[in-house]
Amino acid sequence: MDENVILDIQHVTKAFPGVIALNDVSFQVQRGEIHGLCGENGAGKSTLMKILSGVYPHDTYEGDIFYNGELLKLEGSAIHKAAEKGIAIVYQELTLVPGMTVGENIFLGKEPVERGSINWDRVYSDTQKILNEYHLDVHPQDIVKNLGVGKMQMTEIAKALSENAKVLILDEPTSALSEAEVTQLMGILQTLKEHGVTCIYITHKIEEFFRITDHVTVMRDGKVVTTQETKNLTSEKLVQYMVGREMKERFPKGNRHPGDVIFEVDDIYAEDPDKGKEVLKGVSFNLRKGEILGIAGLMGSGRTELVMTIFGEYGKITKGSMKLYGKEITIENGNSAMKHGISLVPEDRKRHGLVLIQSILKNISLPNLDRFASFMRIDQDAELAESLKFAKELAIKTPSLFVPAESLSGGNQQKVVISKWLMSGPKILIMDDPTRGIDVGAKYEIYKLMNELAEQGISIIMISSDLQEVIGMSDRIMVMCHGSSNGILEIADATQERIMTLATGIA
């Protein structure tokens, strides 16, 4: 037995009714390394991680997993046992209690009890110790819901470390993080590595593997394609392994010819509707017909607030104006935005885009019922026929339109959200981070679709946290910083460095 191997996964097969999620999976994770795990949605990464963390107990799969040379047998309350053995997972959906402090969250379920009451001083001092040791920049007394996503994640990591985690599994930790926060996370992972903690790192962002990992294992259709040292890989090769075919380009070439300016935003200011704080401080831009305008910026720079304000579902515009086809317009709410031909594909499709328990059909038609409905009746046949048209056009992969939206994969869910807004016949389509958390293949399809829409004359405003994506897809890029527009770049002049300097406000 090799001393340096902490996890040895041998011939693991896991079947669900009707589908084999893992098919004879074998690979090794070295002690103290950062091991990347890569693959499209449905490749089997999450299933494997659920086995490692005890969500699927020992007797529900075939094959063996050796942990520190011992057969890993997680049975009974297996999740608990995995944690005891030092295997912890930081989920994509954070599992903290929002109303509690960082300290309370970290010690949840293992509060130090003395004479029947909790010793809170110890909770907070121990929390502080852990935070210091790994250079985590949060305060033990902070209430979790007031923290940004990045700090919540640090709390989550600290929680795992407090349980003496030896193997830390991070499932898409950066999908909601800004560039600065990603950099910070990378630093933390480096610290963990120095402390001898092994990390398994799952992400959809290819470049992150090259920033941080030592080895990468690529999975496809439930099988391991390859495990290689990261330094021997290139991103092209990695993508090729993932999709199983050669991908010539990440961003499809469009044939876009932007026309006249149709929409102008002139120096708008807006306030947060709840806190009354000014979040937009002078944003100006214009949008041409058939153009894709990218909006870049760090988290908290006001990108989402800007598009939500334009859509009429955020704060009041306190100053400035918007002009559509040269005529000044006011938008009170989403409904009036739609009437002006402005649609919005929101940032978080599960929270803002879809009614998950409802059918695909009902989701697509929801904002468009007016066209099928008279006072006392919805023409359900027309509704179905029209929705089917869009489902076909966007190639939504589903057995029927009557299945609930929650049963679809992320990419297909996003297509449903896009369908519902395309049906409203927009002139301007705002897309807030349209490819977040979806796999490479689905991303490519969304990009192609965006090109087609722009070619048809629809103007697209696209927010993205992925710099390569903004550069790859936009005609022009507006960079936001601290609530105002800090410059608009023609695509020919746009580089990652220039965008970052504008976004951080150095320039």
Add this chain to the structure above:
Amino acid sequence: MNFSELGQRFRKNIQTYIIIIALVAIWGVFAIITKGGYFMPQNISNLFRQMTVTGFLAVGMVLVMVTGGIDLSVGKLAGFVSVVAALFQRDVWFHLIPNQPVLAAILTVFVSMIVGTLFGMYQAYIIAYLRVPAFIVTLGGMFILNGGILLATGGQTIAANQPGFSYIAQGYLNPTIGWILGVAVVAILVFMMFASRRTKRKYGFELKPIYQDLLKTGFFSLLVLVYVGVVNKYNGVQVPVLLLALTAIIVSYVSTNTRFGRYAYAIGGNREAARLSGINIKKQLFLVFTLMGLLSGIGGVVLASYVGYGTIAAGQGYELDAIASCVLGGTSTLGGSGTIFGALVGALIMASLNTGLQMMNVAPAWQYVLRGLVLVVAVIVDVYFKKQSN
């Protein structure tokens, strides 16, 4: 269709089937214990008549719960309306239009509907536009109405047993008219089946084999005819049951075939997504709670006519029966799903337990215990099967 497909379909509709199975099981048990007495036409007739007040409240409650809300005031609102109706019957119309019982009854119905709707609107406004949680607003409403009932009655019982008015909850249709009605319903069911197949074909969708549609339509037609046959052996089709059926059909139609209904389900399913889809949430919530008030008003009239009096205890606890009916019928307490049909079957189960236990002379205390247990067990079974089908 092969068996595994059949099984899949069954699992998908498990909630609908479970509750019907539960109803049949409860009936079976009582039928055995009472040696068939439970199925006497008189008992069946009373059983359905008994569920009507709760039924009206449950129909409205489904929509309220579907939006993610709750209404604790409906029982007391129905009670208050029943007292108001009794007062109008005894004091107002008696002096203004002394010899016109039918007109008086009709006017009372209108007054009751208006009172219910107005109180519904008052609560709806606070819930929808001032954004106070429905639980609190309607809890307050419950107290207010309780006071209202005491004030209106002065602690006394008010007679509401005038001839025209009594017909609302105690009247029966002539058996011949009952049969005509039954046959008409069957004709409508068959017509609807073919109409739906025709439009489906027009849009080029795949049609289910005709025997499936025929089986379904045939089953429901049979139910209607058997029901008419049974109640005709007693006094005939009960007027309040007919009113409830009409109301349920209308609200059920509205809930699935109009924007109002669709929006209610979308709001309960995901409020943020609904808002960003351009739906005016405040307006929709206002309408839902107003409709609840209207239906409570109708429930109140039927209650007054059924009991024959307006009393201080009127409507006591009905809100809980209505909520229990909805939950039994598969309405999610978290919002987003639920059907009128299910809630009515739920109400029928509650009524079935009531009459059955009364027939067995079970002490009232134990009746409460058993009803509570049935509710909880039903939900446990439901949760279990949902897990299975996942």
